[in-house]
Amino acid sequence: MSEENVNTEKEENKNTENNVTESNVTENTNNKEKTDKSQKTDKKEEKKTKDNVKKKEKKLKLGFRRTVSNIWFAFMEIWRVSKSYVLWYFGVTLVYAPIGFLNGTFLMHRVISNVEENKPLKSTILFILIIAAIEISANLMSGFYWNVMSAGVWQRIAGKLYEKLYRKSAAVELACYENPEYYDKFVKALDEVENRVWRVLRSLDNLMWQITSLLLNSFFIFWIDPWLILFAIIPIALGFIGSKSKKLKHDHTADRKPVERRMSYVRRTCYEADYSKEMRLGGMQSKMIGDLSVCFGEYIKVLKKYGFKRSVCDFLVDWGLDVLTVLGATAYAVIRALTDGGMSVADCIVVCSSIGSISYCVNRLVSSVTDFNEHAVYLEDVRSFLEYKIKIVDGPEKLIPAESSGEISFDHVTFRYEGAENDSLTDVSFNIKPGERIALVGLNGSGKTTLVKLLLRLYDPTEGKVTLDNTDVKEYAVQAYRDHYSCVFQDFGMFSMSVKDNVALGQFREGDDEKIKEALENSGASKKIDSLKNGMETVLTREFDDQGTNLSVGESQKVALARAFYRQAPVIILDEPSSALDPRAEWEMFENMKKAAEGKTVIFISHRLSSAVDADRILLLSKGKLTESGTHAELLALDGEYAKMFRLQAQNYAESSEETEDDE
Helix, strand or coil, X not given: CCHXXXXXXXXXXXXXXXXXXXXXXXXXXXXXXXXXXXXXXXXXXXXXXXXXXHHHHHHCCCCHHHHHHHHHHHHHHHHHHCHHHHHHHHHXXXXXXXXXXXXXXXXXXXXXXXXXXXXXXXXXXXHHHHHHHHHHHHHHHHHHHHHXXXXXXXXXXXXXXXXHHHHHHHHCCHHHHHCHHHHHHHHHHHHHHHHHHHHHHHHHHHHHHHHHHHHHHHHHHHHHCHHHHHHHHHHHHHHHHHHHHHHHHHHXXXXXXXXXXXXXXHHHHXXXXXXXXXXXXXXXHHHHHHHHHHHHHHHHHHHHHHHHHHHHHHHHHHHHHHHHHHHHHHHHHHHHXXXXXXXCHHHHHHHHHHHHHHHHHHHHHHHHHHHHHHHHHHHHHHHHHHCCCCCCCCCCCCECCCCCCCCEEEEEEEEXXXXXXXXXXXXXXXEECCCCEXXXXXXXXXXXXXXXXXXXXXXXXXXXXXXXCCEEHHHECHHHHHCCEEEECCCCCCCCCEHHHHHHCCCCCCCCHHHHHHHHHHHCCXXXXXXCCCHHHCEECCCCCCCCECCCHHHHHHHHHHHHHHHCCCEEEEECCCCCCCHHHHHHHHHHHHHHCCCCEEEEECCCHHHHCCCCEEEEEECCEEEEEECHHHHHHHCCHHHHHHHHHHHHHHHHHHHHHHHC
């Protein structure tokens, strides 16, 4: 079996197991596109992206030690999961490379020599049968391993790689997702990790094959005529030209990626449901088609930019290999055989056959340096992501919060997002007693959601501290502390799984059906869910199940609210819990919340100030500062910003009600 066949068999085995994972990785790359850029801005952004890519590539000229370290990292990731897979993978090469030499170069020389020397046919046939038996045995063992014993091994290796990345992504602080550079590393890591680790294994395997084949063929050629080795040296110089060609190919791909991503985005706007309504209104469809034409134009420019240089490099390599090396060695061998009789016919034919293999091996060994450098650069993103030092970590004693709701305090808390010019919160101080219902109100951008993120320790304060039961939250074990809270954010997500799983979010235990039903009832979602054919077993969305259902925004919000009631944590946090609900559903939700959350601390953010009327205390934030605090009656009597906002909303409701009556 040839090198190409062996590697093809290995790659087909890996690809068959891995097509599902590759499709998932592709989706991650597309999620970073922005939707509100004009054509002019897009061009500037693409140029900026290209410049940044070039700067990063220039910066990422990895040294020899780091290159070797990254290659070793990829190798060990595979080794830890399946040592037998690695040993067999390289073992196949160590068997097939000599077999390839035996049934190729050596067999040809032996047969022709026997004919020249008039040796008995029996000895030639016996030699052929021995080689055939060796190859058949190797094929049987190899086929059995790749198709039976190793089935699913690469999928397990890939699964471990992604598990490591996903666990890291879940452990890093939320700020990482809002840091473009770090998020870019995460996406690149997901894009490259499986394919790049596989290519490292393949490159190491090829290196082993080339070295084995080179040694066997070179020794044989040297045995025939030592001067022939000179022709094998030519590919070393050609290898550096080949490396230049690979560098051009790499730069070509880097310049092409921003254009390809934009083209992918334009295509997605034409078929994804999220864009379907806007694409049919106004001129967005024509705009996107125009953008697509521009992208194709940019794509053609990139092709032309690198086309001539690559063609010159490829010509020099091909000319050097085919003319100088192969034809030169062939001419030398023929002259020796026909003039001074320095070579036998068998030697001449073998030289003509094997010098090309030697040249190819030498050329590939030189270009392997470029291959490993390329792998190392891509793996640098993976390692940078995995080696990132997490800032929000467990306290030294890993304290566990008490089951009963404790007192929450903000003590002169100031917070500024990384890279921001101004503080999002400035010197905020307040206490929340166990069992209190607190309403956080204020205009957009006043710091309400940021305050909640600090409370959940998704961020740590820039100054000051947040405490629970008079203990700095940094002293607690992170996950145990977060489990103390049950949260529903405004930008919640619905998963393509059953209603039950969407409510439990991975925490479902046997016998919890009644708890989920009660949670759905408290959130106001039970009526809708009970009307579905499969009830709580109904899959939300129809992406993977034709029998699934798509809920309205309001219905989805009720299911999301049920998550808070199901968890029964001591503290419930609701970010705009009624933003998609009609007034009646909102009233029912708050009434149910009062019953379900009795004895619990409830913190909710709301722009509808009518929902804050019954809160035990209202905290008004303005430009990152806590400006007012008190009950609804107290703040109205204060006649400050809250009173003005409340009266304005009440007036709008009244005018809206009068217009409705007039219409009737």
